[in-house]
Amino acid sequence: MxxxxxxxxxxxxxxxxxxxxxxxxxxxxxxxxxxxxxxxxxxxxxxxxxxxxLPPAPPGQPGAYPAAEAGWPAPAGPAYMGGDGGAGGVWGASYQQPAxxxxxxxxxxxxxxxxxxxxxxxxxxxxxxxxxxxxxxxxxxxxxxxxxxxxxxxxxxxxxxxxxxxxxxxxxxxxxxxxxxxxxxxxxxxxxxxxxxxxxxxxxxxxxxxxxxxxxxxxxxxxxxxxxxxxxxxxxxxxxxxxxxxxxxxxxxxxxxxxxxxxxxxxxxxxxxxxxxxxxxxxxxxxxxxxxxxxxxxxxxxxxxxxxxxxxxxxxxxxxxxxxxxxxxxxxxxxxxxxxxxxxxxxxxxxxxxxxxxxxxxxxxxxxxxxxxxxxPVYAKIGASVSLEDSVGGAKITDRGTGGSASVETGGPADKAGLKPGDVITKLDDRVIDSGPTLIGEIWTHKPGDKVTITYQRDGRTHTVDLALGSRIGDN
Known part of the structure; x- marks a missing residue:
């Protein structure tokens, strides 16, 4: 790329x-x-x-971390990429990562x-x-x-x-x-x-x-x-x-x-x-x-x-x-x-x-x-947990989020746009996305409320969808 x-x-x-x-x-x-x-x-x-x-992976998730919904792991270790705080400290978009x-x-x-x-x-x-x-x-x-x-x-x-x-x-x-x-x-x-x-x-x-x-x-x-x-x-x-x-x-x-x-x-x-x-x-x-x-x-x-x-x-x-x-x-x-x-x-x-x-x-x-x-600080979010694996050719939405919670935040931007677990996000607007952290970094170049176009793959087919980024007010 x-x-x-x-x-x-x-x-x-x-x-x-x-x-x-x-x-x-x-x-x-x-x-x-x-x-x-x-x-x-x-x-x-x-x-x-x-x-x-990063700290050791959560029990039961060897080599993986939930993604930070605002873009970074929660205090307990999970990282998020732009979501709201909730049970388990999930901020809306968690990612899972290997070492x-x-x-x-x-x-x-x-x-x-x-x-x-x-x-x-x-x-x-x-x-x-x-x-x-x-x-x-x-x-x-x-x-x-x-x-x-x-x-x-x-x-x-x-x-x-x-x-x-x-x-x-x-x-x-x-x-x-x-x-x-x-x-x-x-x-x-x-x-x-x-x-x-x-x-x-x-x-x-x-x-x-x-x-x-x-x-x-x-x-x-x-x-x-x-x-x-x-x-x-x-x-x-x-x-x-x-x-x-x-x-x-x-x-x-x-x-x-x-x-x-x-x-x-x-x-x-x-x-x-x-x-x-x-x-x-x-x-x-x-x-x-x-x-x-x-x-x-x-x-x-x-x-x-x-x-x-x-x-x-x-x-x-x-x-x-x-x-x-x-x-x-x-x-x-x-x-x-x-x-x-x-x-x-x-x-x-x-x-x-x-x-x-x-x-x-x-x-x-x-x-x-x-x-x-x-x-x-105010963080933009999509409200989905993504993997940090670098072998999937994008940011893959995981099967589950932090602490076994849903990987797609109910009512969040990703949910409203129809994104599902297993979808692999490959572009945000015209930016190529090759991993979960890359997606987080790109999301954070935007402000909450910004409309973006997500390109993703599902079952071997490429799809695009527009969504408005959500927000989370962070404690730091």
Missing amino acids: STENEGTAVPPAPSAPPVPVDAPAPAPGAAPEGHAPSAGNPAPTAGGVPAAQ PKPKKGRGGLVAAILVAALVAGGVGGGIGYQLAKNENSSGSTTVAAATSGGDVKSSSGSIAAVAAKALPSTVTIEAASNNGQGGTGTGFVFDTQGHIITNNHVVAEAVDGGKLTATFPNGKKYDAEIIGHAQGYDVAVIKLKNAPSDLKPLPLGDSDQMVVGDTTIAIGAPFGLSNTVTTGIISAKNRPVASSDGASGSRPSYMSALQTDASINPGNSGGPLLDARGAVIGINSAIQSTASGGLGGSGGQSGSIGLGFAIPINQAKYVAQELIKTGK
Whole structure:
């Protein structure tokens, strides 16, 4: 198969799954792409980091998970793709999956992704932590880069000019839990009221009463509070306390209009090196990516990502991905890491290998606005449980949902459209669907109420049906 923007087949996915840039590290073999360890918090050892993978399958369903109706597993382990809460925690569209493994075919990277924000201390920061520890014996991981180049003036529209204008509106975020564990990520100014957009996994440690600060390139630091966070989307909004009156929000672009080959500029704090600017291009669009921070019981995040070869490392999570004009087109969230070696092992790769993934800003903007408005994320759903098996050529509606419940939610969008267990969804509008996670990511690029066309196979025949996506207000 091919991606929407390419006419040739996409090569098989890399041998190891992508990892979020700023979160606790997964098991050896997958490295977090996110938080850089905070100074004073020792990096965990290779043997002390929890595996970045979904919890064991529910009893009686070997190797399978109910699909998250909003797009991610429920607290007990089942993942959902867009449904309402009900008995057993089903959100409307559950999926069932085998052990996580890299996807092929369309080039979808559906596996445990390392979160970009490194969480220092006993929780685990994965490879990012190990690298920071090895290369900075002093324990300090935050180095402020110069923001001016002397008297040399950059031409308008140059990368230097874009960076000079955008840097003052980016922040380095430090999040710490009540027990002092935490790490470093990135964020950017969303409005003049002091709202900052970042990744959910960047601020996760501070959700339950922890400490959160945001530091601007000029050295000014502000305490901050979490306004809302959406684990499924991996988007969070924080607000500066006593915010300055001269905040300049970064302009938002149109991620739908980006094409493969367009210039990209990333700003973040890789391995704690604040105010770092890197460049690249859009390598692909609509790349299916599933990420997990590796924490026990955590739900995965799903995105139909912008892929870029701009250098992104642990600490870049939550930072802006800009176009050539300096408009935000995405939020840097995850990276692909090579297979073996894991946490500092001989064969692993813990930093950028040119495969980074960003949440499209068109989606993130909507999520952020909902979080600011209500503090709660809103997820689109179809109300059906789908398999995560990658051998069925699409997203197969399972025979049963979470806890033995019906796999098609009664009265939900899928039910009203006549979809049944055993149907294999192969397209959503013009997007090819090769798996359950791919379907979740595509559903979440839409808003509740959007009308979509579903193409599916039943008994060897292809059918199409139109349906209006339902909604679920999530608790995170």
